[in-house]
Amino acid sequence: MPHPNDPTLRSFISVAATSDFPIQNLPYGVFSANDGLAPRVGVAIGDDVLDLWQLAQDCRFDIDEPAVFAASSLNPFMALGPKVWSKTRARISELLRHDNPELRDNEKLRKRTLVPMADVRLHLPFTVAGYTDFYSSKEHATNVGVMFRGKDNALQPNWLHMPIGYNGRASTVVVSGTPVRRPCGQLKPPSVDLPSFGPCKRLDFELEMGVVVGQPSAIGERLTEQQAEAMIFGFVILNDWSARDIQQWEYVPLGPFQAKAFATSISPWIVTREALDPFRLHGPKQDPEPLAYLRQTQPNNYDMHLDVALHAGAKNAAADISSTNFKYMYWSSVQQLVHHASSGCAMNVGDLLGSGTISGPEKDQRGSLLEISWNGTEPVELPSGVKRTFLEDGDSLIMRGWCQGDGYRVGFGEVEGTITPAV
């Protein structure tokens, strides 16, 4: 049987070359349709969603607990572990292949299991156990450092020695399409003496990838590179919405709190680690060499294109404002996970690890408006003539990401969020 990542595979479902969801991808999500059934697990294929719960009723799946597909989150499936993840993906791939009549020639089964994506609602794909946000792009950390501390002290002394991160707020992770209300908070621009409470005036996005942890580790246990890698179920695109003015006043000395607690948007589709395997490459050279526990023997970065478009008000068309690549990250997701557990911190099924804002070396590869507008001093001008320093009410922000194969893409769909006014 060919490997599900085989670039020559074709499905009996026609998939455009620019679709994010060819048979080489098979990302998992949670969907509901207009059939009165509860949200359940599905897989994206072309313009359709494959209903795994319905499919498991009729097709051998070699999985002890097909009820995991009836759950409204992927956590029960993820808890079954990497062997089941692989086996399930291989079986789905087999069922969707152009040369397998099992599903292809069973019209009744096709009708019951394939739902047009246009007709479904996509839900948050997993229950977020804990949300941790890292800060692992050297370009991003340098940009922010230069802005606030000058060129000579851009990177903090610890930054090159470990993947710096902090605990985020899991309760407000939302799925793409969820409106984002402009937060209120304490604001104290340097020009005034006392803080006031009101709507954020410097609302920003941060382009990130999110690692979805699919296996737990015990309290008091550290992880090797191999163990950490095996715990990663997949990836989502992640928008770490940020209120820059709230952040600036609150974050010393304990880090960001309410500035990033109001919303974090993720893609509805989790692309599996296995599907991304063909796109792995080595990250930038790490100098100084990391301490032994953080050393890597494998290529743990990914060649993944990332685009950000801004839809500045309903009247204007969406326009690209950044185009970068996940490969630039200095610290890999595996290093982040190893470091996260290095104190003996227990990891749980459903933990979400944000990569940190992904900026590239070029000016048009910056992953936040803070950097794009250089702290509000250089407004970005869109093709419509509209200018922006930070996000305004009614603006929509759209992120896309995909790995380019030979004639196909392995992608995530989009992460969209529209700003609604503060109340």
Added chain:
Amino acid sequence: MPHPNDPTLRSFISVAATSDFPIQNLPYGVFSANDGLAPRVGVAIGDDVLDLWQLAQDCRFDIDEPAVFAASSLNPFMALGPKVWSKTRARISELLRHDNPELRDNEKLRKRTLVPMADVRLHLPFTVAGYTDFYSSKEHATNVGVMFRGKDNALQPNWLHMPIGYNGRASTVVVSGTPVRRPCGQLKPPSVDLPSFGPCKRLDFELEMGVVVGQPSAIGERLTEQQAEAMIFGFVILNDWSARDIQQWEYVPLGPFQAKAFATSISPWIVTREALDPFRLHGPKQDPEPLAYLRQTQPNNYDMHLDVALHAGAKNAAADISSTNFKYMYWSSVQQLVHHASSGCAMNVGDLLGSGTISGPEKDQRGSLLEISWNGTEPVELPSGVKRTFLEDGDSLIMRGWCQGDGYRVGFGEVEGTITPAV
């Protein structure tokens, strides 16, 4: 019917005046006994645990879903809301009163529902949805500030304007009695140029109270003082174990991460907000006056004694090293919760809010070894002659807390943790 807080109430179960668990308390926990039954909800009374699940089989409880008492966490019960919390406590109080024959004279029922505390195992009382740690003692923040930045810049500019807090790690909240493994991490004392990875050398405790949030708030919603108060189910004693050397190197600019991720211990008993009501008082005067959203109309602090004892190695007796009071906190738990939701951050049933280290104005009222030993420069000498700056392997740390009524105490039992060597 008398109110369950009535100081004149007595139970048919004899309770010593120094017991933490008189009829005026009735704290909730999760326990298992040697009866083969799964962990379930109980209430502490004197030296016994009252099995609510067994009790609900026989005694009218006016609660729609007595199955919540069969759960291995208090979350399902908490989710039922403040009216049910009050009604349930009143009914338990009624059943335990010396003048009510219902349980008192039913030997069979007593045997089935009252288990000696010595015979039970106490579990983590609730599933921690999110853990947030504040920094709300002015004395603690000032001590730390003086140590690291000098007297003139002790408090950061934002500290007097809002309850500073950060997201902690929920996955490693453990119940009293759980051994705490010394964490490893990156250490870079100022005297060396490069970090190394190894066991923490400056392991500390932090004496805190934890608020247990029992009701949710929606994303995008702010809270008033009254709404926040009504969401608080109760309190636990909390030890926010801290690796000072890991913290010192990692915490700029995003706050503590692995330094506080390895363990947080809480008391097995949640004392309800209602039981603590008689001990409320106004906190210290807040100057400058807080912004409108943080203003308080009620006394939201508590007159609660807090003791810390150090058992320095198995050979020596435990000795008190701090004795302070929860009343000193500058920012109240209600203000913390209001601020937490101020950006529209959704709160969940089971959220845990650490108060921050509770230090008082006097030297013997300091809530951490960092302060007691003044950053390791003034070792504390115990009656046995043993000295400590930070915790050593084999040391046990014991916290106790209670409110003193007239002839009775409303207390929490203890929070104990013993340090085991790093691996």
